[in-house]
Amino acid sequence: MEGPEVLDDFQARVNQIVESALGAYDPKRRAKEKSIRDAVWGTSRYYSWEVAILDSPLLQRLRDIRQTGLAYLVYPTALHTRFDHTLGMVAVVSRIVRSINDKHPQRPDLLIQHADHLRVRLSALLHDVGHSCLSHVSEVIFGGSDEFRALTRHVNALFGVTPKPHEIMSWLVVRSTPFQDFIRRLAEKRILPEDVCKPEDVEAMANNIIGYRKDPSTKFLADIVNGPMDADKLDYLVRDAYFAGPTVVYDLERFLQTVDAIEYPREQADAREAPKVVRLSIPIEGVTALEQIIISKLMLFSYLYHHHKIRCVEGMYHEALKRWIEQAKEGKKAGALPPLDHPVCFLALSDRSLLPDAWPPEVGGDRVAGEIVSMLTRRELYKRALVISRLFIVGHDTDQSAKTGFDKLFECGRDLHASDALRQQIVERAREIMKSKRYKEQTRELAKKLQLAHVLLDIPRSPTVEETEGVMVPISSQADRADQRFVPLTDVFPIEKWVDAYNAIKWRGHVFALEEAVPFVNAAALETLRGIPYQLTFTAQATDLCKIPEPIRPDYTLGIT
Amino acid sequence: MSTTCVGMLDVRKFLLALFTDLAADKNYSKCFRAARKELHRFFWRIRQDDRRKVFVEALLFDTNGNYPHCQEIDELLQEFQLSGVLSRPNPTYKYNDIAITGTPSATEFKVRLSPEEKQLYAEILDEFKKELGVPSAE
Numbered sequence: 001m002e003g004p005e006v007l008d009d010f011q012a013r014v015n016q017i018v019e020s021a022l023g024a025y026d027p028k029r030r031a032k033e034k035s036i037r038d039a040v041w042g043t044s045r046y047y048s049w050e051v052a053i054l055d056s057p058l059l060q061r062l063r064d065i066r067q068t069g070l071a072y073l074v075y076p077t078a079l080h081t082r083f084d085h086t087l088g089m090v091a092v093v094s095r096i097v098r099s100i101n102d103k104h105p106q107r108p109d110l111l112i113q114h115a116d117h118l119r120v121r122l123s124a125l126l127h128d129v130g131h132s133c134l135s136h137v138s139e140v141i142f143g144g145s146d147e148f149r150a151l152t153r154h155v156n157a158l159f160g161v162t163p164k165p166h167e168i169m170s171w172l173v174v175r176s177t178p179f180q181d182f183i184r185r186l187a188e189k190r191i192l193p194e195d196v197c198k199p200e201d202v203e204a205m206a207n208n209i210i211g212y213r214k215d216p217s218t219k220f221l222a223d224i225v226n227g228p229m230d231a232d233k234l235d236y237l238v239r240d241a242y243f244a245g246p247t248v249v250y251d252l253e254r255f256l257q258t259v260d261a262i263e264y265p266r267e268q269a270d271a272r273e274a275p276k277v278v279r280l281s282i283p284i285e286g287v288t289a290l291e292q293i294i295i296s297k298l299m300l301f302s303y304l305y306h307h308h309k310i311r312c313v314e315g316m317y318h319e320a321l322k323r324w325i326e327q328a329k330e331g332k333k334a335g336a337l338p339p340l341d342h343p344v345c346f347l348a349l350s351d352r353s354l355l356p357d358a359w360p361p362e363v364g365g366d367r368v369a370g371e372i373v374s375m376l377t378r379r380e381l382y383k384r385a386l387v388i389s390r391l392f393i394v395g396h397d398t399d400q401s402a403k404t405g406f407d408k409l410f411e412c413g414r415d416l417h418a419s420d421a422l423r424q425q426i427v428e429r430a431r432e433i434m435k436s437k438r439y440k441e442q443t444r445e446l447a448k449k450l451q452l453a454h455v456l457l458d459i460p461r462s463p464t465v466e467e468t469e470g471v472m473v474p475i476s477s478q479a480d481r482a483d484q485r486f487v488p489l490t491d492v493f494p495i496e497k498w499v500d501a502y503n504a505i506k507w508r509g510h511v512f513a514l515e516e517a518v519p520f521v522n523a524a525a526l527e528t529l530r531g532i533p534y535q536l537t538f539t540a541q542a543t544d545l546c547k548i549p550e551p552i553r554p555d556y557t558l559g560i561t
Numbered sequence: 562m563s564t565t566c567v568g569m570l571d572v573r574k575f576l577l578a579l580f581t582d583l584a585a586d587k588n589y590s591k592c593f594r595a596a597r598k599e600l601h602r603f604f605w606r607i608r609q610d611d612r613r614k615v616f617v618e619a620l621l622f623d624t625n626g627n628y629p630h631c632q633e634i635d636e637l638l639q640e641f642q643l644s645g646v647l648s649r650p651n652p653t654y655k656y657n658d659i660a661i662t663g664t665p666s667a668t669e670f671k672v673r674l675s676p677e678e679k680q681l682y683a684e685i686l687d688e689f690k691k692e693l694g695v696p697s698a699e
Contacts, residue, residue, distance in 0.1 A: 153621065156621040159625075160622070160623065160624035160625055161623055161625055162621045162622070162631075216625075219625065264627060277627070390643065390644070390645060396645055397645070400662075402645070403644060403645035403646055403660055403661055404646075404664050404665070406643075406644040406645060407577075407641065407644035407646050407664060407666075408664075408665070408666065409644075410640050410643065410644050411570065411573060411666060414569060414570060414573065461636055461640075462636060462639035462640060462643060464635070464636065466632065469623075469626060469630050470626030470627045470628060470630055472627060488598075490597065496595075496597075496649075496654070497649075497654055499639060500639075500642060500649060503639060503642065503643045507643060533665060
C-alpha cells in the first residue's frame with residue numbers, strides 16, 4: 001500500500017483506538033482553571049478545557065509511559081513520564097508566547113493572538129499522545145516497519161515535513177474523527193471556547209505537531225511546538241537531566257529574552273512572488289543561549305541517550321519485541337499480550353502492557369523473549385563484549401582497508417539482515433570456542449544455551465542536531481528593521497564541528513552478550529571482525545573497557561593464525 | 562510488520578559510489594566542497610527528477626525551511642566521517658576529503674545498474690563533479 005491508501009488505512013485504525021479511549025469518556029465542566037506543581041517549572045496554570053483533556057484516557061495513558069524508556073535501570077530516578085513532560089511543555093509554550101508578544105507591542109502581524117496561543121498550547125498538550133510503551137524504545141520498532149515508512153513518505157509528499165514516527169501518530173490521533181467529536185462535545189458542554197474548536201482549528205493543532213503550517217507567515221507558531229528551538233526540547237533537556245541526575249544547564253531566561261518571531265529573507269530570484277515566511281529564531285546576541293541548548297543535547301547523548309548500558313537494555317528489549325512481532329505475524333497468540341501485527345497496535349500499549357506479568361514465559365514455543373523480559377525485571381543485563389570506536393582500530397588513520405572495513409560495519413548497522421548474519425557468525429564462533437578442548441568441560445552447557453538473541457550488535461547513529469538546520473539569524477536585534485541582514489546560524493555556530501568532535505571522541509558501538517558468555521563472545525567478535533569483509537584489528541582497549549575478569553586472548557581461539 | 566530498510570542502504574551505496582568515483586578522477590582533487598545548502602539542493606534536484614530519482618527515492622526532504630534539507634544525508638555524511646571514508650580537515654572545514662578510492666559496496670552498487678541507469682549515474686556524477694568537486698588545478 002502506498003499514498004492516500006496507506007493514510008486512509010492508518011487513519012481508520014487510529015480512529016478505532018481513539019474511539020475506544022474517548023467514546024465513553026464524559027468530560028466534566030470545571031468552574032476554573034487548575035494549578036499544577038512541577039519539579040522543573042514550579043507551579044503552572046492550565047485552563048479548564050485543558051484539564052478536561054488531561055483527564056481523558058488518551059492523556060492519562062501518558063502517565064504510564066516513561067519519558068526515557070528503560071533508562072531508569074541505569075539512572076534509578078529517571079522515572080518521569082510523558083505526562084509530566086507534556087505539562088512542562090505547555091508551561092514553556094506560554095513563556096515563549098509571552099516573550100514574543102512582549103517584543104512586538106507595535107506589530108499586530110507578529111503578535112500572537114489569544115486564540116492562537118490557546119491552539120498552540122493544545123498542540124503541546126497533545127504532541128506526545130502518539131507515543132507507545134517506553135517511548136523511543138518502541139518507536140524505533142513501529143517507526144521502522146515497512147507500513148510506517150510508507151506512511152512517512154506520504155506525509156512528506158503532502159506537507160514537505162519529516163516528522164518523527166510518534167509525531168505522525170499524534171497527528172493521526174488529533175485529526176481522527178472521534179477526537180474531533182470529542183472536541184465538539186467539549187464545546188457543546190461549554191468547556192472549550194468556541195474560537196478554538198472549529199474543524200480547521202483542530203487541523204491546525206494537528207499540523208503544528210508535525211511542524212507544518214499552511215500559511216508560512218505563521219510558521220513560527222508551529223515552530224514553538226515542533227521546530228529548531230521548540231518548547232518540547234526546552235522541557236525535555238532540563239527534565240531528562242533533572243530526573244536522571246547529570247547536571248545539564250542552559251540559560252532559559254536569556255533564551256526567552258531573545259527568541260522571536262522573525263520574518264525570513266526571501267531568495268533574491270523570486271523575492272516578489274515568494275510568500276512571507278516568519279519563523280522562530282534568535283538574533284545574533286542570543287546565539288550563546290541557543291549554543292548552550294545544543295551542547296546540552298550533545299551532553300545528554302553522552303550521559304543518557306547513548307550510554308552503553310541504556311543502549312544495552314534497549315537492545316535486549318528490542319530483541320524480545322521483535323520476536324513477539326514475528327509470532328504475531330504468524331498468527332500465534334502470546335498470552336495476555338495484545339497482537340502487534342500493525343504499527344497502530346502500539347497506540348494501545350503503555351509501559352505496563354509489556355511488563356513480565358503480561359509477557360508469558362513462552363511465545364509460540366520461543367522462550368528467549370520471556371527470558372529476556374524477566375532478566376530486565378531482575379536487572380540482569382547483558383555485558384559489554386567489545387567496545388567499537390575508531391580510536392580502537394589498528395591503522396584506522398592510515399590504512400584504507402581499515403576505513404573500508406569500518407564503513408562496512410556501519411552499513412551492517414543499518415541492515416537488519418546483515419546485522420543478524422554477523423551476530424550469527426559471532427554466536428557460532430563463540431560456540432566453537434566454548435566446545436574447544438580447552439574449555440569444553442566448563443562450557444558445554446553454555447554452548448547449548450547460547451542463541452542469537454544473547455548477542456547484540458549496537459551501532460548507534462550519530463547524534464542528530466537539527467536545531468541549526470536552515471535557521472537564519474538577524475544581525476540586528478531590531479527584528480522589524482527594513483534593512484535587516486541575516487546569516488545562517490551554522491556560520492555563527494558551526495555545529496557540525498561539534499558533532500564531528502563528539503563522534504571522534506565519544507561515539508561508541510558495542511557487542512553485548514549474556515554475562516557468562518562474554519569472554520567467548522569477545523574472542524569470537526574479535527576474530528570475526530578480523531575476517532572478510534571487515535578486516536578490522538582492534539587494540540587491547542576495545543576489550544579492556546569491557547572489564548572482563550579473565551578474557552580469552554585471541555591467540556587462544558581456534559583458527560587464529 | 563517487517564523492518565527492512567533496503568532503500569536507504571541503496572542510497573548509502575550510491576553516495577559511496579559518487580564519492581569514490583570523484584576521488585578516482587585525476588582531474589579533480591580527492592574532495593568535495595562542504596557546502597551544506599548546495600549539497601542538499603543537489604540531491605533534492607535529483608529527487609525531483611523523474612528520470613533520475615531512482616537513486617535517491619528513499620530520501621525524504623524537509624521543504625519547510627529556507628532550503629530543502631534531508632536529515633538522512635546529514636546522518637550518512639556523519640557516518641562516513643565516523644568511519645573515516647570522509648574527513649573534514651580543520652581549521653577551515655571547507656572540504657570533505659575522500660580517503661578511499663573504492664569500496665566493495667560502491668562496486669556492488671554499480672555492477673547492479675542497468676545500461677540505462679549507468680548512463681543516468683554517469684550524468685549525475687558529472688554534475689556532482691562540476692557543482693561540488695574541486696578541479697585539481699585549484
